[in-house]
Amino acid sequence: MTYTTIAEDTRALHHPKTWVGKYVWSQDHKVIAVQYSLTAIGVGLVALVLSGLMRLQLGFPGMIEFITPQAYYQFVTMHGMIMVIYLLTALLLGGFGNYMIPLMVGARDMVFPYVNMLSYWVYLLSVIVLMASFFVPGGPTGAGWTLYPPQAITEGTPGASWGIILMLASLGIFIVAFTMGGLNYVTTVLQARTKGMTLMRMPCTVWGIFVATILGLLAFPALLVAAVMMMLDRVIGTSFFMPSIISMGEPLAHSGGSPILFQHLFWFFGHPEVYIVALPAFGIVSDLISTHARKNIFGYRMMVWAIIIIGVLSFFVWAHHMYVSGMNPYFGFFFATSTLIIAVPTAIKVYNWVLTLWQGDIHLRTPMLFAIGFIFTFIHGGLTGLFLGNVSVDVPLSDTYFVVGHFHMVMGVSPILVVFGAIYHWYPKITGRMWNATLGQLHFWITFLGTYVIYLPMHYLGLLGVPRRYYEMGETEFVPASAQWANEAITIAALTVGVAQLIFFYNMISSYFRGPKADPNPWGATSLEWQTPKTPPEHGNWGPTLPTVYRWAYDYSVPGAAQDFIPQNVPPDGAARDRDM
Amino acid sequence: MKILHELIKKPWLTPGADVGADLGAVALRRPTIAATGLWIYVGVATVMFSLIVAAYVLRLGNYGADPASAADATSSLGWWTLAALCGIPLANDWLPMAEPWLLWVNTGVLILSSIAWQVARGDLRHGRMDKLRVALIAGGVLAFAFLAGQLTVWRQLIADGYFAAASPANAFFYLITAMHGLHLLGGLLFWGRATAKVMRGAEAAEIGTGVNLCTVYWHYLLVIWIVMFGLLLIT
Ligand code: HEM
Numbered sequence A: 001m002t003y004t005t006i007a008e009d010t011r012a013l014h015h016p017k018t019w020v021g022k023y024v025w026s027q028d029h030k031v032i033a034v035q036y037s038l039t040a041i042g043v044g045l046v047a048l049v050l051s052g053l054m055r056l057q058l059g060f061p062g063m064i065e066f067i068t069p070q071a072y073y074q075f076v077t078m079h080g081m082i083m084v085i086y087l088l089t090a091l092l093l094g095g096f097g098n099y100m101i102p103l104m105v106g107a108r109d110m111v112f113p114y115v116n117m118l119s120y121w122v123y124l125l126s127v128i129v130l131m132a133s134f135f136v137p138g139g140p141t142g143a144g145w146t147l148y149p150p151q152a153i154t155e156g157t158p159g160a161s162w163g164i165i166l167m168l169a170s171l172g173i174f175i176v177a178f179t180m181g182g183l184n185y186v187t188t189v190l191q192a193r194t195k196g197m198t199l200m201r202m203p204c205t206v207w208g209i210f211v212a213t214i215l216g217l218l219a220f221p222a223l224l225v226a227a228v229m230m231m232l233d234r235v236i237g238t239s240f241f242m243p244s245i246i247s248m249g250e251p252l253a254h255s256g257g258s259p260i261l262f263q264h265l266f267w268f269f270g271h272p273e274v275y276i277v278a279l280p281a282f283g284i285v286s287d288l289i290s291t292h293a294r295k296n297i298f299g300y301r302m303m304v305w306a307i308i309i310i311g312v313l314s315f316f317v318w319a320h321h322m323y324v325s326g327m328n329p330y331f332g333f334f335f336a337t338s339t340l341i342i343a344v345p346t347a348i349k350v351y352n353w354v355l356t357l358w359q360g361d362i363h364l365r366t367p368m369l370f371a372i373g374f375i376f377t378f379i380h381g382g383l384t385g386l387f388l389g390n391v392s393v394d395v396p397l398s399d400t401y402f403v404v405g406h407f408h409m410v411m412g413v414s415p416i417l418v419v420f421g422a423i424y425h426w427y428p429k430i431t432g433r434m435w436n437a438t439l440g441q442l443h444f445w446i447t448f449l450g451t452y453v454i455y456l457p458m459h460y461l462g463l464l465g466v467p468r469r470y471y472e473m474g475e476t477e478f479v480p481a482s483a484q485w486a487n488e489a490i491t492i493a494a495l496t497v498g499v500a501q502l503i504f505f506y507n508m509i510s511s512y513f514r515g516p517k518a519d520p521n522p523w524g525a526t527s528l529e530w531q532t533p534k535t536p537p538e539h540g541n542w543g544p545t546l547p548t549v550y551r552w553a554y555d556y557s558v559p560g561a562a563q564d565f566i567p568q569n570v571p572p573d574g575a576a577r578d579r580d581m
Numbered sequence B: 001m002k003i004l005h006e007l008i009k010k011p012w013l014t015p016g017a018d019v020g021a022d023l024g025a026v027a028l029r030r031p032t033i034a035a036t037g038l039w040i041y042v043g044v045a046t047v048m049f050s051l052i053v054a055a056y057v058l059r060l061g062n063y064g065a066d067p068a069s070a071a072d073a074t075s076s077l078g079w080w081t082l083a084a085l086c087g088i089p090l091a092n093d094w095l096p097m098a099e100p101w102l103l104w105v106n107t108g109v110l111i112l113s114s115i116a117w118q119v120a121r122g123d124l125r126h127g128r129m130d131k132l133r134v135a136l137i138a139g140g141v142l143a144f145a146f147l148a149g150q151l152t153v154w155r156q157l158i159a160d161g162y163f164a165a166a167s168p169a170n171a172f173f174y175l176i177t178a179m180h181g182l183h184l185l186g187g188l189l190f191w192g193r194a195t196a197k198v199m200r201g202a203e204a205a206e207i208g209t210g211v212n213l214c215t216v217y218w219h220y221l222l223v224i225w226i227v228m229f230g231l232l233l234i235t
């Protein structure tokens, strides 16, 4: 069921002759992947700079004059939205999804290359529209990345005139781009796998990206509907979400709409969104750990099932973000329960990663360090999530720095660590060059340790009751003056970690030009992308014939085998192995 | 189920090529790929329209509740129960919208358009290219006529003062018709491609996939429209 003609038929590929055709209007999934990734990282840098500015204000209030309260709100909003959607979603699915899926399942390209190309350009448009909001009168929206009405569109909120319109438009455009890409990823996995690549022989990376894409396809429509309705409220004065309201002494023309309705739509998208960035990270981490520990992934089937179960459950927990918005107690009970249930498959995954490491032949190379770092930060963020999942614990902690600490650990830092690990892991294949290992290690340790200096104290601040999205604390009875010391330390650490990313960029850029030529399979990995005839792979990936797959992606340290890994396209030598290996 | 069977395989026990059974069906692949893409898209669009319906129901407020208990509609069971569960305060500003007769005509036109596609599909199967041409053009023209009809409804409603901002019922009507219309317009893009090919004298094999999938998509949009129209009628 996995064999395909377009995959077989090289003529069907569109082979452009000019430089522009190859690298700009390219239909090659690998070029599109790089375009997606570079754009996402570029806009991510904007978000990083914004976080530095926010931290400067929090650590040293008033030091920088242009950070007014309005500007702070705008920074918070743009930082959050860019990080979650325009960086992580775009990078993990548009970037890694595009690069890895065809190579890992043994296809020549995505099944709809033209649509795939459009997907990138529409994504770029959404980024441009978003960035344009920095330059319009009133600046970008300061409504918080959750864009809750009514304040998102009422006067007094920064960017309520133009910024919010551009934000909503940009989101709409992004969703169109994502849908075009997503159709490709899912259809390619379902229909373009090479001979022998059964579903249960796919590497976990493909599984993670595949299920995450399905989640995205089902969840983004909720954001689209919410964005369109809010746009109508803002532009033509409908009342989908806007209640009767008195703003600046004047009653507004709206009446009867419900902000809570928006929250339900938003979080019906928003919670699965967490897993849209987490599942690809789960998948990639499984492969990094297995490869660099020279062991098969512990419980492959369980890992795949857990990904699927988490994906399904993620659509039934959204209202845990709304415990303080008010809802029927039975509803709250239901969502608290479903939230705790989702912890079960998640914990299984964590156990399996640790068990894969157990007695492995662990090579602590840079990608592996990042993968192990992920296990730490993810366990940390997962545990605080259990606290917040319970209504009675969440109510006092809601909207405090405890929440900021929690979600940065679980969906900020953790996927970012995986992204770094993945870039180090696949860089030799993508560029054909090897990076500098010392710089890689340095980058890891500063980032990983810095993370804890930044986010651990935030949990404590949250327990004290420091609220999130505050420009300045002012005098309170419950926050001691010493909290400011913590804030200063956090800021210094954040700036250090931010600047330390220059090591990464220097390493990547200089290695691209001057790095030593990489071995085609430097880690001794089994999956197909390492078995291409050329490194970096050419357009069409596989030369004249597609690879045939004979085994799963985790034949590491097989007893009796000549090497400590057997690539997926190596035929069996007749006898099936004993089941107790 | 096949997929479950797939998912309980133990890949580590069975090295070997494991060639799929339908390898012979290689020539059938392209259509399957396009069809998979279409079905996934239909899933995405269905989620979107369902969410609009959900928002619609949640926004109805206490409309339709017994006037005696309208102040506290939560005491009886109805769609407002859902809103109450979700913590959405029950609004009481729902004014049913006018139901212009033109909408019935438009619905008829859309049905005819779907029928034309079905006919085109039959012609294709029997290789009647001349008739196929007629049916294709009829399908497209009828779809455009439907869209023109919808725009006319909009103009009439606006002329009669049914502005989007005046009542949530109106707002939803414009939203739903716009979303549905845009989806149909997207379909017409593919119609344009198929028709252009047929006009240039393409073989049946060349346009088979396009015509088949467009037919499915048209039927799908017809069903969506009927559900949405029904929703407008009962509220
Ligand atoms: C060096 C790395 C980072 C630093 C120093 C940082 C810092 C901050 C700060 C200071 C805030 C505002 C807190 C407040 O005033 O309430 C914030 C909010 C936020 N950050 Fe980060 N962040 C970083 C990375 C990330 C990443 C990778 C993500 C990706 C998920 C992310 C997602 C968010 C979100 C969603 C918000 C909430 C925005 C809102 O409240 O509307 N951040 N971050």
Ligand SMILES: [Cu+2]
Pocket: A270, A271, A274, A317, A318, A320, A321
């Ligand atoms: Cu959540």
